[in-house]
Amino acid sequence: MFASHSKQEGHSRTSKVGVIITNLGSPSAPTPKALKRYLHEFLSDPRVVETPRWLWWMILNGVILNFRPRRSAKTYAKIWTKQGSPLSVNMASLTEKLSEELRTPFPSDHILVDYAMRYGSPSIENVVQDMQAQGVQRLIVLPLYPQYSASTTASTFDEFANVFKKLRWQPSLDFLPPYYDQPMYIKKIAESIRQYREQNGAGELLLYSYHGVPQRYLHNGDPYHCQCLKTSRLINEKLGLSTEEAKTVFQSRFGREPWLQPYLDVSLEELAKQGYKHIDVISPGFSIDCLETLEEIQMEARQTFVDAGGETLNYIPCLNDSPLQIELLSSLIKPSLKHHLDQVIYTSKKKLSSEEITQQEKHSPNQKTVTSNEVVPSSK
Incomplete structure (x- = not known):
């Protein structure tokens, strides 16, 4: 038997294009415990602090994480809303509005739009895994950093690379450039x-x-x-x-x-x-x-x-989830989205039906056989 994901996605399942907008991230709550977890992830990134690792490890764990979380928690509490972190709330709202905008001129069943945070939740890894589970084979990523910096844009690319290293079947990656002069x-x-x-x-x-x-x-x-x-x-x-x-x-x-x-x-x-x-x-x-x-x-x-x-x-204020922002981001994403959708829609027309796949399986020389060392899954 063929692997189920290979059979489904490679032959019959309609592939999709995923769009991920990313931002830096936010702690899960304005508390010292949540800030310590968030700051540890953020400040451990060698792209953020370019100091010899051994030296920075001692400074971070011996000094900063013992004092800064409590002070930062009080600062975050000043801006926290009933809905949560302003950054997270606006990112969620922006994603919903952007998704609606991007689906208007294109076939909506071929598009998934989501957001991810470089640090904190939702993580890049979880969002990529979720999109793959829904049939995404092409990814468009737009970091919401207009100006490039190694500590933001490059760090985001690094994390996508780290996630991709773990995948057997990697989607294509279209990492959109900074737009500081667009x-x-x-x-x-x-x-x-x-x-x-x-x-x-x-x-x-x-x-x-x-x-x-x-x-x-x-x-x-x-x-x-x-x-x-x-x-x-x-x-x-x-x-x-x-x-x-x-x-x-x-x-x-x-x-x-x-x-x-x-x-x-x-x-x-x-x-x-x-x-x-x-x-x-x-x-x-x-x-x-x-x-x-x-x-x-x-x-x-x-x-x-x-x-x-x-x-x-x-x-x-920043553009946040305003119409100005929606128009800006859609203008940056749509050219790439159109290109990928053209490819997806063309290949979807070449998909086999489930009956055709079953017939090909029966005559395939690559049927999986059970060896004496393998345990046959129960059919119950």
Whole structure:
């Protein structure tokens, strides 16, 4: 007898195209226990912390995981909702809306759309396994990181590679590239800024705040810094802003070594001292609002600015699950989706019926035979 999955998927089962959007992840709860588990997975990634493993193991397990989880849990509690983590809630909503959008022009029975987290749940491994179980033989993956960094985009690819290493039958993998300078991305970010300012008024200055990384990552060849600057420049051009009306800063530094500059908190203090009273901040590098935007910018950065003499700091939300985001992501995915669906639909027309498969099995020289060392499964 042929292996059941080979018989079903190789001959008769309709193959599907899976679309997975990914993000960094979130702890399962705003508790020290959940944060310790999440931070251990996150900070153990050699793409995130490029320090000799033996040294970092001692620092992580001997110091950081004994103190940081409790402090981080209190921070997460500030933004936690009844539905859960804002990142997870928005990712689930975005996936549902994106699935509906992608199924509209294409045969819905050939498409599966889901999301996965690099750290935490749902894991990349579980989502890939679930899609394979439903007949997915072609995967399209879009990490929701507009700008490439080894600590985010490359780490996501690494995890897919780790998962694929365990699979006997690997689906094809279409790993979509960063979109930091794609016209539709620039257009949608610019539209979100324009819409926000029309409704709430414009500040004296617009700050583009990106997540920081250590400066040595840039010196070692990571293109992240350059891609962030290009994104800012293209948005300025779209909005007609000068370099005096909008500036780029970096946030979320950790540890003592120099990170990408200028720093957000230092810049806010300096701007307040220069007499700025009203500032707008947007984070083009984040697709979904999360701890770094909802707490670090909306709460912490705002307080830093006010304490230094400023009056208002308005945070412009990420695209989240808005129509702007749906239109952006669908424009990035649809070209690849069409290509793969064309192949799937063509091959599905060549499938054999179950009766034809049974007849071929009967005459196959590759029927499995039971050896003396094998246990025959009971038919009961």
